[in-house]
Amino acid sequence: MSFALWFARLGEKFLNLAIYVGGVSILLVQTIRFAIMGPLDRFQVFDQMKKIGVNSLPIVTLISLFTGVVLALQSAYQMQKISAQLYIASLVSLSMMRELGPVLTALIVAGRVGAAITAELGTMKVTEQIDALETLATHPVRYLSVPRFLALMTMLPILTVYADLIGIIGGYMVGVYKLGIGSGIYIKMTFEPLMLKDLFTGLSKSIVFGVIICIVACYEGFRTQGGAEGVGRATTFSVVTSFILIIASDCLFTALFYFAF
Amino acid sequence: MIQRENIEVKVGIFVFIGMLILFIIVFSIGDFYLWNPGYSIRTSFRFINGIEESAPVRFAGVNAGEVKDIQIVTDPVTGQTLVELLLWVRQNVMVPENSVITINTLGLLGEKYVEIIPGTPDAKLLKEGAKIRGKDPLATEAIAERAYAVATKLDQAITHVNEVVQDPEFKSSLKQVVVNTADATNSARAILSQIQSGQGTFGKLVYEESLHKNLEDLTGDLKANPWKLLQKPKGKKK
Amino acid sequence: MIEIINLCKSFGPRRVFHNLNLTIATGETLVIIGRSGAGKSVLLKHIVGLIRPDSGQILIDGVDICSIRSITEVDKIRMKFGMLFQGAALFDSLSVWENVGFALIQHTSMSEEEIRHRVRECLTLVGLKGIEEMKPAELSGGMRKRVGLARAICMNPETLFYDEPTTGIDPIMADAITDLIIDLHDKLRVTSIVVTHDMISAYKVASRIAMLYAGKIIEVGTPEQIRNTQNPIVKQFITGAAVGPITEAEGLAI
Numbered sequence: 096m097s098f099a100l101w102f103a104r105l106g107e108k109f110l111n112l113a114i115y116v117g118g119v120s121i122l123l124v125q126t127i128r129f130a131i132m133g134p135l136d137r138f139q140v141f142d143q144m145k146k147i148g149v150n151s152l153p154i155v156t157l158i159s160l161f162t163g164v165v166l167a168l169q170s171a172y173q174m175q176k177i178s179a180q181l182y183i184a185s186l187v188s189l190s191m192m193r194e195l196g197p198v199l200t201a202l203i204v205a206g207r208v209g210a211a212i213t214a215e216l217g218t219m220k221v222t223e224q225i226d227a228l229e230t231l232a233t234h235p236v237r238y239l240s241v242p243r244f245l246a247l248m249t250m251l252p253i254l255t256v257y258a259d260l261i262g263i264i265g266g267y268m269v270g271v272y273k274l275g276i277g278s279g280i281y282i283k284m285t286f287e288p289l290m291l292k293d294l295f296t297g298l299s300k301s302i303v304f305g306v307i308i309c310i311v312a313c314y315e316g317f318r319t320q321g322g323a324e325g326v327g328r329a330t331t332f333s334v335v336t337s338f339i340l341i342i343a344s345d346c347l348f349t350a351l352f353y354f355a356f
Numbered sequence: 357m358i359q360r361e362n363i364e365v366k367v368g369i370f371v372f373i374g375m376l377i378l379f380i381i382v383f384s385i386g387d388f389y390l391w392n393p394g395y396s397i398r399t400s401f402r403f404i405n406g407i408e409e410s411a412p413v414r415f416a417g418v419n420a421g422e423v424k425d426i427q428i429v430t431d432p433v434t435g436q437t438l439v440e441l442l443l444w445v446r447q448n449v450m451v452p453e454n455s456v457i458t459i460n461t462l463g464l465l466g467e468k469y470v471e472i473i474p475g476t477p478d479a480k481l482l483k484e485g486a487k488i489r490g491k492d493p494l495a496t497e498a499i500a501e502r503a504y505a506v507a508t509k510l511d512q513a514i515t516h517v518n519e520v521v522q523d524p525e526f527k528s529s530l531k532q533v534v535v536n537t538a539d540a541t542n543s544a545r546a547i548l549s550q551i552q553s554g555q556g557t558f559g560k561l562v563y564e565e566s567l568h569k570n571l572e573d574l575t576g577d578l579k580a581n582p583w584k585l586l587q588k589p590k591g592k593k594k
Numbered sequence: 595m596i597e598i599i600n601l602c603k604s605f606g607p608r609r610v611f612h613n614l615n616l617t618i619a620t621g622e623t624l625v626i627i628g629r630s631g632a633g634k635s636v637l638l639k640h641i642v643g644l645i646r647p648d649s650g651q652i653l654i655d656g657v658d659i660c661s662i663r664s665i666t667e668v669d670k671i672r673m674k675f676g677m678l679f680q681g682a683a684l685f686d687s688l689s690v691w692e693n694v695g696f697a698l699i700q701h702t703s704m705s706e707e708e709i710r711h712r713v714r715e716c717l718t719l720v721g722l723k724g725i726e727e728m729k730p731a732e733l734s735g736g737m738r739k740r741v742g743l744a745r746a747i748c749m750n751p752e753t754l755f756y757d758e759p760t761t762g763i764d765p766i767m768a769d770a771i772t773d774l775i776i777d778l779h780d781k782l783r784v785t786s787i788v789v790t791h792d793m794i795s796a797y798k799v800a801s802r803i804a805m806l807y808a809g810k811i812i813e814v815g816t817p818e819q820i821r822n823t824q825n826p827i828v829k830q831f832i833t834g835a836a837v838g839p840i841t842e843a844e845g846l847a848i
Contacts, residue, residue, distance in 0.1 A: 230642050
């Protein structure tokens with residue numbers, strides 16, 4: 096009896112997962128189709144770009160600066176033992192560009208912007224504003240999802256570039272002012288081990304992260320039910336899901352780039 | 357409407373600075389050759405020993421560029437199959453016409469690279485698109501083949517030595533030699549002991565006091581009267 | 595003319611409609627009454643194509659809105675509709691004039707000046723003035739409903755849907771809204787479909803009243819016929835008695 100119950104629950108869980116994956120995929124396809132088809136509301140896109148990109152810059156700056164500082168200090172601890180402090184520069188720049196820049200920025204934006212998107216769309220859903228959009232012959236995906244999609248896809252890589260640079264500056268501050276490495280040699284060691292591939296794999300990752308954040312947040316918003324409590328639940332779920340998907344896809348991408356190139 | 361423009365300006369500045377940073381990073385990264393000024397030269401080999409595109413090019417041991425393209429061509433004159441490499445080198449690297457281009461390996465299992473050994477400074481410099489014949493590297497197979505030949509010869513020699521050593525006749529004669537040598541040393545010892553005791557000609561020569569005295573007298577006399585050596589024959593002739 | 599034929603819809607195990615039939619004639623004002631949660635709003639959403647039925651047809655001037663797959667075709671039909679939502683459902687990121695002129699901004703190439711002119715006209719029709727630049731959050735409940743109504747009539751619709759127009763506002767404002775519904779019906783010559791459980795408002799605006807109960811329309815008639823109904827269920831509802839066949843059927847769940 097308990098086995099049958101357990102099995103039924105498993106089946107239900109699997110069904111819910113299938114519904115989730117299916118819903119997210121359909122939303123993604125619809126969003127891309129509307130984005131290509133147009134027409135685009137330029138103001139909406141710019142407004143979202145400002146909310147997502149420009150307004151996220153202070154926190155991204157703060158966190159990537161501290162990450163750069165911590166990275167340099169922590170590696171100094173070990174590197175000094177084998178008197179290889181010079182390589183701190185390379186270590187900071189490589190790990191910022193390849194991994195920490197894109198992933199940290201994506202996590203910050205998922206927490207800051209993804210939550211806001213879900214909360215906004217969820218509130219619109221429970222107050223029937225989404226239905227109102229439809230009765231005004233405007234598709235919610237076109238009006239709400241497409242501007243956020245385009246803004247996230249373009250702004251996240253640009254934020255990542257900022258994060259890369261600021262992280263490197265953080266490492267530079269530690270390396271030059273605390274550990275006494277020469278400024279010129281530090282800059283040289285920062286860029287010497289880097290290849291364009293490192294930069295562009297990082298940026299292509301962040302485009303994918305942008306897509307994940309947008310689609311997960313919009314999907315959770317669109318399917319919100321049950322008033323203020325429902326909005327809260329949807330927001331939490333949206334942030335948790337994008338965190339998991341960002342880390343999982345990062346793992347996948349790193350493996351892919353490692354084996355394929 | 358003012359608000360809209362304000363937003364666009366903010367986004368514009370944000371994107372512009374982001375792009376600027378991207379460009380600075382891209383240009384700072386070392387492996388970005390394409391937009392640096394430089395020129396390319398063509399060089400042909402009969403054999404390139406597995407060099408690949410974007411392999412480094414070194415000029416006098418300094419990194420100076422990379423291999424841009426590899427093509428298999430047929431020499432129109434001789435009909436020989438050649439491999440043509442397109443080498444990109446930085447503008448400030450001046451390659452004289454009589455430089456030697458070879459393909460080299462970094463370390464024992466390392467990467468292949470193109471080495472340009474600079475020629476004499478009085479030679480003309482290579483220009484964009486110039487063609488130069490490269491010095492073929494030794495194929496790994498050729499080296500192996502030669503090593504095999506050497507090994508074969510060595511093997512043959514060892515076989516011959518073995519044949520001789522293992523021959524029973526050789527063995528017995530070798531034994532005879534040893535026996536003979538032993539006899540010889542025995543008789544030599546006997547002779548030496550006789551010499552020591554002053555017997556025989558050698559014994560007397562070494563141990564007789566009188567002989568030594570005579571010789572001393574003679575040399576003393578000769579020192580005192582050196583003319584004696586010259587006078588005598590003159591006297592005879594007269 | 596709108597015809598609903600054998601409409602069935604379930605949400606999970608809960609059956610909302612079971613072979614529901616209803617015909618709405620052009621130009622009339624039909625009031626749909628029923629208990630909270632009986633599915634009145636759901637019925638409205640079916641007609642405007644927000645929810646797809648499990649089976650059955652909804653013919654709008656002979657076209658079945660449920661079987662249209664193309665979004666643009668559905669949107670074409672929706673342009674003929676205007677809907678006032680229960681909570682007005684104004685877009686709170688936009689100002690009042692952007693809300694009222696939303697469809698014009700989205701679907702026409704009219705200049706801002708022309709749109710603002712049209713918005714002023716609509717706001718005058720619902721009795722508002724000088725609030726174009728305000729945000730919905732700054733408005734009172736009654737004003738929001740009026741702005742929502744102005745948005746609904748902005749595209750000159752043929753049919754207006756009112757989802758509980760008098761719920762959540764004070765009785766004086768409720769009566770004003772009721773008068774507005776009659777007023778707009780006469781001025782704009784529209785078909786009106788009103789969902790409510792406010793019987794005062796229902797008697798006042800209706801040309802016909804339909805009672806929705808247990809997934810079906812159990813009675814349709816003029817306000818006079820409904821007032822004098824012999825159906826015990828309808829009778830309990832219109833008199834608002836706590837004891838009767840409806841509460842009995844639901845057991846103790848009062």
